[in-house]
Amino acid sequence: MDRNSAIGLSLIAVLLFVYFFWFSNQPQQPAQKPATTEQAPSAAAAPAETKPAVPDSATLASFGNIGSLMTGNESITTIETEDLKLAFSSHGGKIVEAELKKFKTYHKQPLKLITPTNNEFKLVTTYQGKEVDLYNLYYQPTQAKEGDTTVVTFTAALSDGSKIAHVYKIPAKGHEVGYKLDAASLAKNLSGDNLNFQWKNTMLPVEKDMKLTRSNTTVTYYQNEDGFDQLSESSTETENEVLSQPTQWIGIKEKFFLSSIIAKNAPFVSGEVQTSLNPNDTSVVKNALVKLSIPRKEVEAGKADFKFYLGPNDYQVIGGVAEDFSKNVFLGWRPVYWINKWVIFPVFHFLTQFISNYGVIIIILVLLLKLVLLPLSYKSYLSMAKMKVLKPELDEIKERVGDDMAKVQQEQMKLYQTVGVNPISGCVPVLLQMPLIFAMFFLFPNSIELRGQSLLWAEDLSTYDSLIRLPASIPFLDGHISLFTVIMTISTLIYTWQNNQVSSVTGPMKSMSYIMPVVFFFVLNSFPAGLTFYYFVSNMVTFAQQAIIKRFVDEDKIKAIMEENRKKSLSGEGPKKSKFMAKLEGAMKASEEARKKAEEERRKRKG
The missing domain is CATH 2.70.98.90 (Beta-galactosidase; Chain A, domain 5)
Known part of the structure; x- marks a missing residue:
């Protein structure tokens, strides 16, 4: 997870947290009975009703x-x-x-x-x-x-x-x-x-x-x-x-x-x-x-x-x-509404017609979505690998330039342009997955199919599992701890640690990546067990997916391509600067000039 991917995930996390802070199975069909009429039934047969006083x-x-x-x-x-x-x-x-x-x-x-x-x-x-x-x-x-x-x-x-x-x-x-x-x-x-x-x-x-x-x-x-x-x-x-x-x-x-x-x-x-x-x-x-x-x-x-x-x-x-x-x-707001209406809900309901075990249905749903999102996941991992290769040079820039963050960013942008790396390439796949992340929050809480369906220790997937009861009320926990939420949080922390080993994220951003899963533990503790089970399975599949993708990502080859881009750039034969990169560099230069001008004015006032 590179710096931009971490920023994207953090923004998603904050949006989800704000939203859910403020807004925060069917029995066997009985045999049909014929219609009957009961006149003047007994008290046991008829619903009791308090009769009004009889008018005179x-x-x-x-x-x-x-x-x-x-x-x-x-x-x-x-x-x-x-x-x-x-x-x-x-x-x-x-x-x-x-x-x-x-x-x-x-x-x-x-x-x-x-x-x-x-x-x-x-x-x-x-x-x-x-x-x-x-x-x-x-x-x-x-x-x-x-x-x-x-x-x-x-x-x-x-x-x-x-x-x-x-x-x-x-x-x-x-x-x-x-x-x-x-x-x-x-x-x-x-x-x-x-x-x-x-x-x-x-x-x-x-x-x-x-x-x-x-x-x-x-x-x-x-x-x-x-x-x-x-x-x-x-x-x-x-x-x-x-x-x-x-x-x-x-x-x-x-x-x-x-x-x-x-x-x-x-x-x-x-x-x-x-x-x-x-x-x-x-x-x-x-x-x-x-x-x-x-x-x-x-x-x-x-x-x-x-x-x-x-x-x-x-x-x-x-x-x-x-x-x-x-x-x-409620299926969510657009574009989440359209994704749920035309994609997620139809697939989910199609699976319910052939499979009675909702744990299996959730696992299949995870696998299908991961398969659809595989190209984006591959691009995200490839971006992480590029940032891992560049990490020594990025660290060297920080040591050489010091605390001048504007200068650090300028030097980093220059490095990205020289070796042909787009710094936001890891963030874009994460943002494109955002509507699907929101769609899951509306699918499981609003699916009556999950009502009364049990899975492992959860007796009802449409509500939280309360295997662990607390002796006293703790804010956000409502007197219980959902075990599915616990294992989801643990798997998310492991996933975060695994990504941080190959990313360039350091300092506060790295700490934030560990804090957010804990925050969401409190947020999701009272959400349906079906939702937290989905995210746990999703994490498990992601581990396997990354292990497979890693076999197809050759860091030595990435480094060789970067060196080739660097040679071309130094000789003037490198790729043209993208419009986005040009605007970004222009904005950074304008910011630096404004900072220097403000500093110069302060010195004049003191003099």
Whole structure:
């Protein structure tokens, strides 16, 4: 590693450190069960829901025809598909429970995105001058089949002949649930331009790491004009955004799961989204509040069509759900985004189709990337070899010139030009690899495929391994030490020592090369084990790669070429100075002249 390569690596290290300081497996598929309807189930079978107080007769009468729908008996309809287990209540005609059958919480409990206690739905409108919540009325459930899709309808009829119906279409597999508000005959009696949909969601922990989960939990949304956006994930304060533009969808995004509502026809005309949390309450990840305005004219026209997405935040699954819905999986900024989207993610997902062991997949991914980057690695090592050959002469320049760094740099540049060496040739390959280095930081933390997958002592590659527990909390370590991070750090230090043996790096830069791996040990200690395992394997492959490259790099031949270039340069037959070298030398000369001029002015002032 020459001086320029070390500078490039240090810059990359600093950028990564700053970024991550501030921003900082699926069970076997169960057999599909037929859809069932349970009327008036037992307490054990139905989700518990606290019923509101029954209004008195005078209050009911004040609501007119719709008052008769404010009392009744609740029944639960349960629909079970290949991927979902849904429970609907006749009190409101709404979803009261949604369980993902193919996923479990970190503690192997059923994973439910919606429960009666952590979700609250409202659909508020004004009927004959009175504010009414349509999700607080009682409906009659019916069930039908359309091919392999189950249709559940909750209907309430008024005495004047108008009706309200909530229609849900549940396919035999998948995580999308169709929803239609059929209230065209009622809409003529409603006041105001919009119906107000409200969704409160208290997100409960389903992952191991609360801190990382919170920093990946927020509300996302898509507006027709501004496109995809979201509330701050990392904020510990209450975040709020008023959606003044037509909004196509909103998503309540947890680390690996999504609960969303999407407009299929006309968008929501406006809305408001909010997240909040109590940092000291470890029983709740975050609280989310969504308010959306449904155009009344669309209800009158029978076009109030929507769908829910209740499922994994899986890049391979969510792409076709809605416009830009796949951006719920963050792939990084350009050009990292394009590298992940078109190269890294496709290769990774292709491997998962044929290999079930994710440790093997990571090893193969390392080998493939190292093979692609081999030309750059060869150029970098060749630059190191050239600097090793020049090291005695570079040291001699420092001894001869002394502490005048400007003069040292000028003499070194002259030497590089004489022997035909480009001083930045070792830095450029490192910088070209930088987008790939960043891409890995987004691949592993955002890949739901790693969730629940074990490897050696790590029980879940999507989070840190905590084989070593600490008796007291230490800053950045969060009460544990990841063993994969330890072996990654050790291998990085060995790699650094090995490179320093053949490089011209000395002094502070050499010390920095050893400090940065230790710094990153603290940064990466709580990152997914899959990421640190990747870097450990990458270091091991790099050792082997350099050993092979070394066999093809003849230092005696390099020295002979340099001597030949030196002879040509002295005789005036050497290669022409590159534009970059000319500009660099010009900048150095200008800097030296400015320094001398400033020194001369200081002497005149003293005189």
